[in-house]
Amino acid sequence: MVRFTVLASGSKGNSTVLSGGRTRILVDAGLSCREFFRRMKLAGEDPATLDAIVVTHEHQDHVNGLAVTARKLGIPVYFTEATHRAWMRWLTPRRQMTYAQWLEECRRQAAERQAEADPREGEPEDAESESDAQAAGADQAAESNGGQGERKNDPAWLPAVEYFEAGRPFCIGDIDLSPFTIPHDAADPVGFVFASEGIRMALATDLGYITPNVKAQLKGVDLLLLESNHDLDMLRDGPYPWSVKQRVLSRVGHLSNEAAADFLVNDYDGQAAYVILAHLSESNNLPELARVSAERALAGRASLLANRLLLACQHEPLSAVCF
Numbered sequence: 001m002v003r004f005t006v007l008a009s010g011s012k013g014n015s016t017v018l019s020g021g022r023t024r025i026l027v028d029a030g031l032s033c034r035e036f037f038r039r040m041k042l043a044g045e046d047p048a049t050l051d052a053i054v055v056t057h058e059h060q061d062h063v064n065g066l067a068v069t070a071r072k073l074g075i076p077v078y079f080t081e082a083t084h085r086a087w088m089r090w091l092t093p094r095r096q097m098t099y100a101q102w103l104e105e106c107r108r109q110a111a112e113r114q115a116e117a118d119p120r121e122g123e124p125e126d127a128e129s130e131s132d133a134q135a136a137g138a139d140q141a142a143e144s145n146g147g148q149g150e151r152k153n154d155p156a157w158l159p160a161v162e163y164f165e166a167g168r169p170f171c172i173g174d175i176d177l178s179p180f181t182i183p184h185d186a187a188d189p190v191g192f193v194f195a196s197e198g199i200r201m202a203l204a205t206d207l208g209y210i211t212p213n214v215k216a217q218l219k220g221v222d223l224l225l226l227e228s229n230h231d232l233d234m235l236r237d238g239p240y241p242w243s244v245k246q247r248v249l250s251r252v253g254h255l256s257n258e259a260a261a262d263f264l265v266n267d268y269d270g271q272a273a274y275v276i277l278a279h280l281s282e283s284n285n286l287p288e289l290a291r292v293s294a295e296r297a298l299a300g301r302a303s304l305l306a307n308r309l310l311l312a313c314q315h316e317p318l319s320a321v322c323f
């Protein structure tokens with residue numbers, strides 16, 4: 001059975017669990033580890049059965065609990081290389097370094113590489129607290145004076161890292177993943193089409209507009225999770241400072257209800273059994289506005305009666321969609 005469960009969606013945290021065959025993956029880890037475990041329980045999912053975490057981009061609402069969750073579960077994290085680097089930079093604030101400190105740092109890294117070359121058994125379990133720990137982790141790293149426990153104190157340390165590239169499909173166990181580039185102000189952001197047991201599911205949030213390539217990727221899917229971030233009037237009249245409004249509206253910002261509807265009317269092929277509106281803004285949107293806008297867009301097309309429209313929320317998991 002294929003199962004798709006949105007645990008959280010919005011600017012305070014994004015996370016989705018996907019099961020296909022014997023494989024389960026988590027797409028983005030935007031919730032704190034503790035909250036992630038709570039939501040998994042609510043959704044009837046067992047975190048211990050996850051095989052990997054896949055990251056779309058390094059914005060905080062997609063990676064907030066990443067390191068702690070990956071360590072706790074002892075599973076690999078899949079990134080593009082640029083996203084991994086950007087995430088590490090975000091976790092490790094730049095510190096001014098003297099030349100002597102820099103030399104010391106180089107020596108430390110060489111020693112670490114040496115240590116990694118020695119196969120060791122029984123890697124100590126990460127002892128980090130369950131609390132949302134990135135800030136705390138960064139503090140620990142700053143205080144760290146090298147030597148013992150360095151790895152544990154490195155806020156960017158992960159059990160394993162795998163790289164993928166947009167445009168190059170790959171698989172994790174029984175799930176095939178096709179990452180595609182999306183226009184968004186991050187280092188190397190991607191959306192995905194997932195396929196398992198003949199079911200195709202697309203996830204496209206955090207995009208300023210729908211490029212021709214994204215349109216092509218979203219064809220022939222059984223489930224379409226699409227951003228419907230803001231209502232243009234609400235954003236215009238809303239509380240955000242001008243610069244933030246400009247960012248959201250830009251070609252590398254977020255998709256409006258209007259833009260999502262435009263896609264549904266003009267480019268969507270109507271094939272999906274489920275359309276899930278996602279990443280709704282809490283300040284600049286209302287679920288009803290997003291819903292009505294998408295419903296109108298879908299209703300204009302007689303062939304689309306089978307499309308079930310769902311709204312992903314920020315504060316509770318959406319019921320699992322099963323195929």
Ligand SMILES: [Zn+2]
Nearest residue numbers: 011059061206
């Ligand atoms: Zn986001």
Ligand SMILES: [Zn+2]
Nearest residue numbers: 057059184206
């Ligand atoms: Zn983003």
